[in-house]
Amino acid sequence: MNFERIKEKLNILADAAKYDVSCSSSGSKRKNTSKGLGDSSGMGICHTYTQDGRCVSLLKILLTNHCIFDCAYCVTRKSNDIKRAAFKVQEVVDLTISFYRRNYIEGLFLSSGIFKDPDYTMERLIQVAKKLREEENFNGYIHLKSIPGASDELMREAGLYADRLSVNIEVPTKSGLKLLAPDKKHEDFMKPMEKVKNEIIQYKQESKLIKSTPKYAPAGQSTQMIVGATGESDRDIMYSSAFFYKKYNMKRVYYSGYVPVSNDPRLPALGSQVPMLRENRLYQTDWLMRFYGFDIRELLNENFQNLDMEIDPKLSWALRNRHLFPVDINRVEKQLLLRVPGIGLKSVNKILQARKFRKLNWEHLKKIGISMNRAKYFITCDSREKELREYSSENLKQLILKNSSGKFRKDLSPQLSLF
């Protein structure tokens, strides 16, 4: 291996790939049965975290950053004056194996700029995955990017080697896409998604009858949307997201606060702040939708188009629905318990188990680990002292804010950080 040359390529092609936020390596079922290398049947592992605190689980690189497209939001766009490089297929294979054997990574996340045409690019990505599986007997995790416009045949083949496939929608609305990526067609994004979805359904049916049916993308598919590049409301973004979850059985939709990469007048200028708080609130909303039984229309709607940045979306919803509270922690059904601010999934399960033994009081709840500062205004339990509840929602919000120390507080109250 020519380490100097590889190092230079790695610099360029890892740097260009980093705006893809997905780094998940969970949800696959690939076991190491043949005494080969790797196993991706367990939960995902973050082997390290970047200095901005993001999980590093996969070797995330582009095959090349040469690209025929000129999407305004993308650092790799044709018109951008940057260093270009390309890995050979074998180089990516060797790098992946060497990193994996040292326990640096769970596998490979391979994406690419589009060179020549979509099919030509997709073929190269598939070659890497195929070599890893067939020549290296590699059972680690492989995430391949579906290239918009790639043919159905290639998408079928890709899923035979990859654990996950994804195509990034990037711009949540059609009109936004037209503005920022005029060369790309909305349908080109949807076509591979549709194909992958159908293949997964077919695999699930066939594998019930014939156990040896080759696996097809066992970790499903995902997509990503840029947040804050164009003027979409939180409602626009989350309704798109709900659509993708439902229509294409997405495993995940990722939200990526836009990091300015150009001085294009259509976009936030270089040096503008990355909307990290907003990104965080969108993820919280996503979780409420997927794990807490909320319908997205309860959280965002015509009257409430943008999330409250000061408080989490569950608390915000609860403050708009005071008539449902307080609930008795010792009797309330799971569905509603999940909706109490300050009580997460794990606490819900602990409470459900623990209350079978005895009635729970404040002391128990505190020890179990629920966030009392938020929860106490929405519940009753087996204690005589109760929280006063004549506050208006606005007063209650201020009271909770006053007694909390969230990680984003400094972003919200600039006047406090003067000294």
Place this chain on the structure above:
Amino acid sequence: MSQVTLIYDGSFNGFLSCIFRIYEEKIQPVAILPVGEEQQDIFSERWEITTNESYSTRVLKGIQDRLSGNGFNKIKYAFLSELPGVEMQLYKMLDYMFSTNNKVEGDYSNPHVLKIAQIAKKVGREKHRMEAFVRFRLTRDRLYFALIEPDFNVLPLIAPHFKSRYADQKWMIYDQKRKFGIYYDLDKVDFISIKLPEDIGFSGANQKYFDIAEIHFQQLWKEYFISTNIKSRANKRLHEQHVPKRYWKYLSEKSPFA
């Protein structure tokens, strides 16, 4: 009933033997301690308990009958924490468990059950961290070698993970603190105790022991780690929360040599 301090050999079976004797002799333990950590206590009797396989098997069965697999794992994990006094914590939970017919593992409002669940969670986190932060360095004789110093005794817990993952390479993970390791010879994993050379170090930089190309791969990894960072999103606090400083010595991406 007499007050007794029980001394055992530090093994899980030894601990279970203590539990057996406590119930058989109907004694009130004031402490259960591994050999070497005993303290002078003039108010209690001191019993040395010999590990007895038939005793420990009976207690083990008694525990497993009353807990789910997951609940039993919590007992095992908490024991491996080696925290001072954990044996008494376990005894108190087991005593509560034996006193009722309910499956007590979900009784989080009982302080003993909650305590064991909390300790087990810490050990589980350390196990997961070791699965993440172990960095193998290739030695001259083609062995993938890693040195660790975990807070808790997690080697027995991580062995199956590494065995199923690295089935086609020889590897060794050595616990520097507890002076034993696990070694996979392409067939099975064994616990081993060896004398490591003083200068072998965490970094894998010493070419006396490590493959010539090894340091290059560490450099590539470090390079990747730097390139994948997004500067405008810098968040040092979050970084250090996920990768606490005490683990940095394992990590090639933090190594001054790479």
